[in-house]
Amino acid sequence: MAAIEIRNISKSYRDIRAVQDISLKVDEGEIFGLIGPDGAGKTTLFRIMTTLMLADSGSGEICGHDIVRDYYGIRKIIGYMPGKFSLYQDLSVRENLEFFATLFGTTIKDNYDNIKEIYSQIEPFRDRRAGKLSGGMKQKLALCCALVHRPSVLFLDEPTTGVDAVSRKDFWTMLRRIRSSGVTIFVSTPYMDEAALCDRLALIQNGGIIGSGTPEEIVSAYPYRILAVKGPSMYPLLKALRKIDGTVSCFSFGDCHHVAYDPARTCREAILGKAAEEGFADCSAEEISPGIEDCFMQLSGKWILN
Numbered sequence: 001m002a003a004i005e006i007r008n009i010s011k012s013y014r015d016i017r018a019v020q021d022i023s024l025k026v027d028e029g030e031i032f033g034l035i036g037p038d039g040a041g042k043t044t045l046f047r048i049m050t051t052l053m054l055a056d057s058g059s060g061e062i063c064g065h066d067i068v069r070d071y072y073g074i075r076k077i078i079g080y081m082p083g084k085f086s087l088y089q090d091l092s093v094r095e096n097l098e099f100f101a102t103l104f105g106t107t108i109k110d111n112y113d114n115i116k117e118i119y120s121q122i123e124p125f126r127d128r129r130a131g132k133l134s135g136g137m138k139q140k141l142a143l144c145c146a147l148v149h150r151p152s153v154l155f156l157d158e159p160t161t162g163v164d165a166v167s168r169k170d171f172w173t174m175l176r177r178i179r180s181s182g183v184t185i186f187v188s189t190p191y192m193d194e195a196a197l198c199d200r201l202a203l204i205q206n207g208g209i210i211g212s213g214t215p216e217e218i219v220s221a222y223p224y225r226i227l228a229v230k231g232p233s234m235y236p237l238l239k240a241l242r243k244i245d246g247t248v249s250c251f252s253f254g255d256c257h258h259v260a261y262d263p264a265r266t267c268r269e270a271i272l273g274k275a276a277e278e279g280f281a282d283c284s285a286e287e288i289s290p291g292i293e294d295c296f297m298q299l300s301g302k303w304i305l306n
Contacts, residue, residue: 003028003153003184004049006060006067011044011053018044019055020207026186026200031179033198034188035292041207042188043083046157049186050080063152076104079146083158083188085138089131093122093141096130097148104149114181115144118174136167143174147183154178156187160194172197192293203296210299215292222290222298224248224260227268231275231283240278244271251297258294259285 004026011019019041026032034042047053049062051071059066065073087096094108097119101107112119122140125133130141139159146154156175160168172194179185187198195201195215202212211218231237234257241250241259246266250259261271268285275283 001028001064002026002061003030004032004060004062004186006049007058009045009048009055009058009060011048011055017207019048022058022204022207022209024202024209024212026184028184029179029182030199031175031185031187031197033195033201034186034204035190035192035195035198035201035296036188036204037190040204042204043157044207045204046080046082046155046186046188050078050155051075076149077152079149079151079154081142081146081154081156081159083161085130085142087130087138087142087145090129092127092129093133094126096141097144100145101148106149108148111148111150114150115147117177118147119144135163136170139163139167139171143171147178151183153184153186156185158188158190160189160191168194192291192296195292201292203292203299205296205300211295218292218295219290222295224290224298225263226288226290226294227259227261227271227285228253228256228288229259229271229275229283229285230256231280233280237275237280237283240275240280241271243278244274247271249297253293258288260290260294260298 002025004024007023009019009022022045034045036042048055049060049067051067051074054068061067062074063077067074091099097108101111118140122137125137130138133141160171175185198215200214203210229241238250238252238257241247241257246261248260248262250257259271268287272283272285
């Protein structure tokens with residue numbers, strides 16, 4: 001039985017289509033990522049799956065429970081960590097955790113083994129008000145509150161947004177350990193580099209799924225080759241590269257430009273030669289493998305075609 005299965009889910013806010021005909025299936029015990037930019041529809045989909053919002057159309061089940069008819073049963077077996085820190089900021093760490101344990105008819109003592117690894121990192125601050133915690137400690141407290149009742153499915157809506165790089169890495173290490181205990185994890189993120197950490201993922205843009213599969217499957221389906229190009233005057237270089245025949249797209253990625261090109265029409269040497277003709281003779285270009293972000297740009301239709 002699938003842990004999560006939704007079929008043809010749609011939701012609109014007046015004239016805005018937030019979610020459009022989305023169907024997904026998530027297996028038990030996997031980390032499934034929903035990857036997309038802000039405004040793509042991730043939070044709306046999360047609220048529908050966690051029974052906080054009704055879809056306009058479509059159906060779905062969480063561990064066999066219908067997301068409309070059996071909302072009460074779903075709420076007992078899931079943990080939900082929203083994107084915005086939503087615990088009681090004037091309560092202490094311990095008081096927040098005790099409150100959420102009580103809501104689910106349990107205690108910290110009964111489920112301490114389930115949260116011990118995470119809670120032990122913030123337990124020295126158990127009497128500190130939640131509003132006074134750092135971003136990373138708030139994140140750990142929210143995760144403890146979502147796990148204190150031993151859920152079967154854990155929903156995490158952009159849990160690493162606004163958190164430093166070290167805390168992000170630690171958080172994903174914790175997720176893999178939680179997954180190993182049998183918990184299914186459905187996580188959303190705008191960070192493309194986190195996509196590779198998921199077992200499977202779906203790419204979402206403008207309320208629709210534009211690609212899905214394992215990270216390896218998505219990358220292997222990329223139809224072009226990529227050059228990482230560096231040089232002086234990067235913005236004029238970007239415009240020049242986009243005009244070269246055979247270049248399919250060109251976007252800035254950090255300190256270089258990713259140039260996607262059709263090998264049937266051009267090659268590295270030809271691209272460098274054309275760039276030199278435009279006054280960029282001292283460019284460097286390295287063949288690289290596509291990443292999830294390159295695949296997202298291609299699947300979302302953000303192309304400069306020649």
